[in-house]
Each structure stands twice: as structure tokens, then as C-alpha cells.
Amino acid sequence: MASERITLTVPGPAGDREVGLSSPNRVIWPELGITKHELAEYMIAVSGPLLTANGDRPVSLERFPDAVGGESFFSKNPPKGAPDYVESVTVTYNSGRRHPQLVLTETAATLWAVQMNTIVFHPWASLTANTDNPVELRIDLDPQPGTGFAQAVSAAHGLREVLREAGLEPWVKTSGNRGLHVFCPIEPTHEFLDVRHAVIAAARELERRMPDRVTTKWWKEERGERIFVDFNQANRDRTMAGAYSPRALAGASVSTPIEWDELDAVDPASFTVRSIPARLAERGDPWAGLLERSGRIDTLLQWWERDLAAGLGELPFPPEFPKMPGEPPRVQPSRARKPDA
Structure with a gap:
């Protein structure tokens, strides 16, 4: 018996397409x-x-063959048989390997992704014209046990002040879960490692101002009841849920751009696959024109150099990364070998 199938017609740059x-x-x-x-x-x-x-x-697709809560996997490369309107670009991964990565440029491509059981879209911070140099500085404010969204909101306001002092204009969205994502459009003048260092500099400055409320500690056992400023999301090929991407959570939440003046009253659980279309129709897109006002990370990189001179060095990289220059040992502090008494 043939499986049920429907056809959706959507406009595109080459005219209507049937998916x-x-x-x-x-x-x-x-x-x-x-x-x-x-x-x-x-x-x-x-x-x-x-x-x-x-x-x-470049974008990675998080695909769920059954339903949320079930098994999932990531697709980065264009699969065999993908339609010609699903594009790709060759990128360099952290290992040095180069490979084509998916690129979505029209509505039909996003529907194809849904047909392939995609729920979450994970975009890179760089564009196809230059995949090595990000156009966005991204910071993930991640609540730890004992903290929640309200604490992330407080940290976001503080982070906004820090980034503005560095000459950048921050934009904010819900993560679709308990945290917040803060983005700054930047000129694509630096590669990923430099942008990571800029993020670390901003995170350290925020930590100085809010030491009891935020932390840059990579190891969970050291974070305490504070918001973790996740600097590693700025690395090459490390991504977070994109704006307007659904999340694979029970409530069908969506990672949603918001205005700064609505942040204090926001209920992130209210932003769902069913509510966002009406919100967009009523309010428009708070992130419209984001990339039209790009700043530079020069000041943050000066802060990074200042902190290096003060003895604050590189921070740990994710475990799948090769060992990086200046990186501290990748060992949980409680398991580190203690010096002899």
C-alpha cells in the first residue's frame, strides 16, 4: 500500500515549485x-x-525519523538525490578536512528539509561568500541548575551594556529552551578563532561585573548557580538553533527574536510553532535588517590582549576539537593530578 503523500506549491526565485x-x-x-x-x-x-x-x-539539519524525544541525527552534507534547489558550499572543518555543507536559499529548500524529517536548523555564523569569517558574534547564555530564564534575562542586559561599550549593537532571541542568545552583526574581517577570543573577552568583562550571577567556567562542577556564558558556541562548526527554528521539545517551542524592551516580560514557552506566525503578522520581524548594521570586534580583541597580558590565557575547547595552541589541559578539575605534598 502506497504511503500517503501530498504536494505543496510554494513560490521561489525561479517561479513556483512543487514539493x-x-x-x-x-x-x-x-x-x-x-x-x-x-x-x-x-x-x-x-x-x-x-x-x-x-x-x-552553511547549515546543519537536526533530523528526527519518528517524533521529538526519539532518536535524532545531524545532516551536514547534501544527500544523494537532493533537488537542485538545495544548494551547498565547501567548508573547512576544525580537523582541516574540506567538504560540501548544505545551504538553504528558498522556501522549497526548507520544505525539503521538513520532508527529510528536520526539526532544528543549525546555521553557521558565516555566509557562503566567505565561510571562514563570521558575520555574527554569538553568545549563548545558558542557565545552570538553580538558575532559570529570569537570571538569563539579567545577564543579557548586562551583556548588552558590555557589547555596546565595545562598539557593537546586540540583538537578542530566546533559545527555545531556558536560555538566551545574544548576536552582534560584525564585519567579516576576522576568522573564527579571533571571534571566539572576542567573545571570551566580552564574557570575562561581564563576569567581572556580575561575578555572583555569571561564569565562564567550562567545567560544570565549577559553575555553581550562575549563568554560563558559553564562549565555545563561537567556534567554527559549532552552532545553536537558528532564529525561527523549532526546537525538539515537548511544547514545540521556537527560538524567537525579540525586542530588548519586551525581554523582561517574555515567556519563552509562549513562542511555539503555532503562535509565531501570528506574532510575525502582528509585530513583524524584530531582527529585520540585522546584518545591515555591522560593527567591528577591534575593541574586544584589545580587551583579549589586555587579559592575556594580565595572565588570563586561552580557555578549553570542545572535546571534538584538536588540541589548540595555549589551551589548558582538558581534564576535569576534580580529576586533575594533584601535585605531591
């Missing part, structure tokens, strides 16, 4: 009854701002 959707009634979010077809309709409704934020750049 097939198999198993449209398969339930993806069981608690809410949201189906694959409803997710596809969501992608059509938000395609403009979603592509502005996530298109024309």
Missing part, C-alpha cells in the same frame, strides 16, 4: 498533536525571516 511531503499526518509533537504537515505550513509562514536569518550560509 512532495510524505506521511503528512505523522505526529511530530505528540503532546500537542502537531503533524509533519503543520510543521511544513509553519515553514511556509515564516520562510521570509527564517531564510534571512539562516539562509545563504
Whole structure:
């Protein structure tokens, strides 16, 4: 018996395209009854701002063959048989290996991703024109046990002040979970390692001002009840959920751009696959024009050099990275070998 299948027609730069959707009634979010077809309709409704934020750049797709809560895997490379409107760009990974990576440039491509069981879109911070140099400085404010969204909001306000003092203009979005993502558009003049150092400099400055509320400690056992300023999300090939991307959580939450003046009253759980289209229709996209006002990271890099001179060196990299110059030992502090008494 043939599986159920529908066809969706969407406009594109080359005219209307027809995209097939198999198993449209398969339930993806069981608690809410949201189906694959409803997710596809969501992608059509938000395609403009979603592509502005996530298109024309390398992207990894987080795919769920069944439903949220089930097994998942990441797709980075264009699979065999992908339609010609699903583009790719060759990127260099941290290992030095070069390989094509997916690029989404039109609505039909996002629907194809849904057909491939994608729920979460993870874009790089760089564009296809120059994948080695980010156009965004990204900081993930990650609540630790004993903290929550309210504490992330407080940290975000403090971080905004720090970044503005460095000559950058921050934009904010919910992570789709408990945290916040702060982005600054930057000129693509520096490669990923430099941008990571700029993020570390901003994080350390925020930590000086809010030592009881934020931390840059990489090891969880050292963080305490503070917001972790995740500097490692600035690394090459490390990504976070993109703007307007759904999350694979029970409530079908969405990582949602917001205005700074609404941050204090925001309930991130209210931003869902079902609510965001109406929000966009009513308020528009708070991130419209984000890349039109790019700043420079020169001041943050001066802070980085200042901190180096003061004895504050490199911080740990993620475990899948090769050993990096100046990096401290990758060993949990409680397991580190103690010097002889």
C-alpha cells in the first residue's frame, strides 16, 4: 500500500515549485498533536525571516525519523538525490578536512528539509561568500541548575551594556529552551578563532561585573548557580538553533527574536510553532535588517590582549576539537593530578 503523500506549491526565485511531503499526518509533537504537515505550513509562514536569518550560509539539519524525544541525527552534507534547489558550499572543518555543507536559499529548500524529517536548523555564523569569517558574534547564555530564564534575562542586559561599550549593537532571541542568545552583526574581517577570543573577552568583562550571577567556567562542577556564558558556541562548526527554528521539545517551542524592551516580560514557552506566525503578522520581524548594521570586534580583541597580558590565557575547547595552541589541559578539575605534598 502506497504511503500517503501530498504536494505543496510554494513560490521561489525561479517561479513556483512543487514539493512532495510524505506521511503528512505523522505526529511530530505528540503532546500537542502537531503533524509533519503543520510543521511544513509553519515553514511556509515564516520562510521570509527564517531564510534571512539562516539562509545563504552553511547549515546543519537536526533530523528526527519518528517524533521529538526519539532518536535524532545531524545532516551536514547534501544527500544523494537532493533537488537542485538545495544548494551547498565547501567548508573547512576544525580537523582541516574540506567538504560540501548544505545551504538553504528558498522556501522549497526548507520544505525539503521538513520532508527529510528536520526539526532544528543549525546555521553557521558565516555566509557562503566567505565561510571562514563570521558575520555574527554569538553568545549563548545558558542557565545552570538553580538558575532559570529570569537570571538569563539579567545577564543579557548586562551583556548588552558590555557589547555596546565595545562598539557593537546586540540583538537578542530566546533559545527555545531556558536560555538566551545574544548576536552582534560584525564585519567579516576576522576568522573564527579571533571571534571566539572576542567573545571570551566580552564574557570575562561581564563576569567581572556580575561575578555572583555569571561564569565562564567550562567545567560544570565549577559553575555553581550562575549563568554560563558559553564562549565555545563561537567556534567554527559549532552552532545553536537558528532564529525561527523549532526546537525538539515537548511544547514545540521556537527560538524567537525579540525586542530588548519586551525581554523582561517574555515567556519563552509562549513562542511555539503555532503562535509565531501570528506574532510575525502582528509585530513583524524584530531582527529585520540585522546584518545591515555591522560593527567591528577591534575593541574586544584589545580587551583579549589586555587579559592575556594580565595572565588570563586561552580557555578549553570542545572535546571534538584538536588540541589548540595555549589551551589548558582538558581534564576535569576534580580529576586533575594533584601535585605531591
